[in-house]
Amino acid sequence: MAKRGGGYSYDESYVKVRPNRRGTRPRTKDRPAHDDAIFGMVTTKDRGRWGVVLDRDVEILGDKAPAIVCMRARELGRTAIEVGDRVGVVGDTTARPGTLARIVKLAKRQSVLRRTADDTDPYERIVVANADRLLIVSAVADPPPRAGFVERSLIAAFVGNLQPVIALTKSDLADPSEFAQEFAALDVPVVLCGVDDDLAAVQKVVHGHITALIGHSGVGKSTLVNRLVPNADRAVGVVSGVGKGRHTSTQSVALRLPSTDGKPAGWIIDTPGIRSFGLAHVDAEQIVGLFEDLAAAAEKCPRGCSHLGPPADPECAFDELTGASWRRAQAVRSLLEALRSKQDWEF
Known part of the structure; x- marks a missing residue:
């Protein structure tokens, strides 16, 4: 290093290489398989921490199985994890005070x-x-x-x-x-x-x-x-x-x-007490499709039928039903009316 005009000049011998710095690590999209993950059920959720009761512990301890404290692994991003979810966990699963495991897998939901x-x-x-x-x-x-x-x-x-x-x-x-x-x-x-x-x-x-x-x-x-x-x-x-x-x-x-x-x-x-219950994710055909007899009758309805009956739908095929199917159709019409009613958002 030589001093020139009140300053210093440097050559490559002064450059320090730090191979262990985070910025020098090669990037990869590969993610660990976590084949050793232990599955269990989420029982609590609170400010970025989840309580999980592991199947392994239930098999051994029955209803005395403890809930371990977990965080969500980085590779899951912002994946929503809710109470009742089936998750795979790695890390410290001893449930000792102060320990923290990681949720690395989310199983397909059944409901x-x-x-x-x-x-x-x-x-x-x-x-x-x-x-x-x-x-x-x-x-x-x-x-x-x-x-x-x-x-x-x-x-x-x-x-x-x-x-x-x-x-x-x-x-x-x-x-x-x-x-x-x-x-x-x-x-x-x-x-x-x-x-x-x-x-x-x-x-x-x-x-x-x-x-x-x-x-x-x-x-x-x-x-x-x-x-x-x-x-x-x-x-x-x-x-x-x-x-x-x-x-x-x-x-x-x-x-x-x-x-x-x-x-x-x-x-x-x-669950917490609910003041509003919106159903933006549901449409009338989904509800009718849940009942085989009503779904079959709906195929005879004119296009655009809302299945609410007269006067809105004077040709609705539900009106041709009898017995239990007719009673069920009237009950389903109440559900459809509730779906349309804005006043039922809040309670």
Whole structure:
């Protein structure tokens, strides 16, 4: 190095090569196969961390299997991972305090409960993944039952491949039979779960299944969860004076149903109270297509038929049906009307 005119000149001998710097590493699109990934179910989700109960631990420890804390691997990008998802995990899976594993795989979902903010919002929000049953919780009084919410929940369940069950709370305050009868033609089971009702029917519905619970705030959903899972300790609240319940659950969480033999008895996935239930991802033909007899009748309808019947559709083939099919057609028309109604976005 020689000094020239108040400065310095350099030659190549002064250039330091750092082969281990990040910028010098060759780039590759290859991703690790993670053949050693251990699969399990996501039970919690909170600010970039997921709780996962591993199948391996369930086989050994039964319902005592712990949830390990995981982060999402970089190669998954911004892939949505929701409660109920089946994921593959690598890293420290001991569940010791302070450990953190990585979610590297997301299995194909068998069912998805979706909603949108409203019926024009293109962004779908996944409420729960892989539940096989949906318990739609509605009070028969205080607050009064909202058929629009139940109808929209039924649509989401049918389209998302979940078996819906309607659970009516606060049956000590009003007769639930009239409201239950509104959905009889759809062959959707209805169970009573008021504070004075025996829960045997509900327990039979959820035992051995992954069951999501959905309901707007104040209907007693968290109270029901606490009865089904005594150690759940879900927060409960009262109905506000303006007619809408206070939110008492803020995060979806999967809770183990209690068992008597140490073996898993199923899961309850409690979801936050919902104030809006948009169905922008659903159209009328999807709903009609869920029922074989109605789908066959719809083929005889004129082009553009909305299947709502007179006066909008005076030539709708649903009006030619009889017996159980006719009753089912009227119930489905209620679902289609709920799908069209803007006032049922919020509850």
